């Protein structure tokens with residue numbers, strides 16, 4: 001939980017700086033494309049509005065050289081009215097631009113967020129093991145907000161201001177080319193400065209956005225782990241760690257502000273100097289009679305009108321860099337292959353179609369069960385692990401695989417308990433059945449069908465899981481249970497609650513409609529576990545995988561749940577991770593997992609007789625339970 005946790009960083013911190021901001025931003029095109037017409041229209045309107053500002057100095061020139069010089073009040077009034085009209089039209093057009101972009105902006109942001117969320121749901125568990133949640137959260141919030149701001153402002157104004165500056169300089173050069181050239185002089189140093197600034201700013205922008213992700217992770221962990229923080233009196237050390245992190249963010253932000261201030265100061269000073277020089281030169285030309293006073297007024301007004309488009313360049317470039325970094329961060333996640341893609345790649349590489357066994361091919365077109373698990377036509381072979389090997393992707397290369405050479409057959413209708421020392425790989429093995437991870441070698445079959453040939457939806461329908469750590473969502477108790485099976489009805493809910501001995505739900509203030517709070521924290525550990533169990537059995541799955549689902553239950557409740565489970569297990573094929581002898585006794589046979597292999601398979605009594613390791617595991621647990629009971 002410490003803020004220095006390695007997991008705070010997203011996994012890969014590569015030289016992200018040597019990238020072109022334009023190329024990064026161009027990846028937004030698929031999202032912008034559907035609303036491009038509105039964006040183009042808005043840019044057109046903004047360009048007209050901006051260029052309208054350039055007409056004002058021309059009206060001024062006419063006013064000074066004409067009606068003012070001729071002392072003609074009617075002309076002065078007309079000029080005044082014209083200037084007012086132009087000002088109002090400019091303001092109105094900018095208002096129309098905002099209205100035009102508001103809807104497309106909301107659309108782009110919403111569709112990017114929806115895509116990111118959908119993709120996150122599809123990414124394999126191994127991805128989520130590697131990435132800190134705060135880094136993902138900050139991509140879905142801060143980064144998308146930066147992108148919306150980019151689309152709202154810099155995208156349009158880099159173009160509009162560019163056009164305005166070009167038109168403005170054309171007018172300036174046409175009015176008095178020598179003075180125009182004086183104003184053009186700072187352009188070259190400005191271009192060089194901007195490119196240096198961009199390179200440096202890109203580094204800092206990336207650092208700040210990554211650090212914001214770290215900060216989000218720490219806040220999230222602090223809130224979710226508030227019970228531990230309070231329970232162990234760790235609030236001071238947590239606050240210290242958090243302060244250190246915010247200190248890092250602050251100093252990076254200050255560095256970023258320093259860079260921005262420098263470039264802004266230079267961008268403002270150089271044109272000001274050039275305008276000053278043009279003013280002196282122009283005044284001399286007016287005094288010599290080479291230039292009319294009106295032309296000088298118009299020239300200087302045009303130059304002043306161009307100040308904003310030029311000066312805004314600094315922060316427009318900064319915002320574009322922020323957006324390019326946000327785009328990179330967004331696509332770092334979006335480019336990760338989903339579980340389906342990884343498997344497709346793996347199977348194309350490792351298993352040519354010709355290798356798919358005849359049994360699989362003949363079984364493939366059939367659906368082996370209906371939604372409620374009633375067998376149809378497929379052979380009832382049960383659950384098989386064949387030559388299974390598994391290694392975590394982030395494990396050191398020289399570490400032995402967590403599971404190696406696993407061969408295990410759980411017959412149809414049978415309940416197999418999986419027993420092993422802590423860290424022996426029981427949870428890992430159970431996670432392979434619903435394909436939360438992919439085996440490194442070997443295969444798993446359900447009623448003779450390789451699970452990699454089953455569509456994910458069908459696999460989820462066939463296999464239900466309940467993990468040791470029962471995760472609930474911010475929803476009602478009923479919704480949490482019904483999540484276990486698509487299309488399950490009220491009757492299924494009632495049955496599942498009864499099977500899991502979760503009838504306490506009916507006593508909640510709004511019964512099954514009671515909100516159970518974030519992560520179900522308003523419920524006791526045992527209540528959460530029973531709801532998770534109800535979720536596993538609500539779809540009457542053909543295969544049930546339970547990872548020590550009774551661990552948080554008191555002895556009395558455990559006995560009740562066991563009695564109910566016995567009924568469920570009688571009609572399914574189940575693999576149950578068991579720590580206690582009472583859970584083992586629910587099973588027909590027991591498999592002992594040791595050193596990443598299945599060391600023995602047999603009934604509880606057979607293994608007690610044949611396996612010293614099993615005896616020691618069971619007696620150790622029994623002794624602890626006896627001591628706890630005392």
Ligand SMILES: Nc1ncnc2c1ncn2[C@@H]1O[C@H](COP(=O)(O)OP(=O)(O)OP(=O)(O)O)[C@@H](O)[C@H]1O
Nearest residue numbers: 129392394395402421422423424425426427428429
């Ligand atoms: N995401 C992961 N990345 C790398 N190694 C992991 C990961 N998850 C688990 N491991 C390692 O795999 C091994 C098996 O872990 P697993 O959780 O499957 O054991 P277990 O038998 O279920 O333990 P327990 O009985 O304590 O729940 C352990 O050495 C663990 O450190």
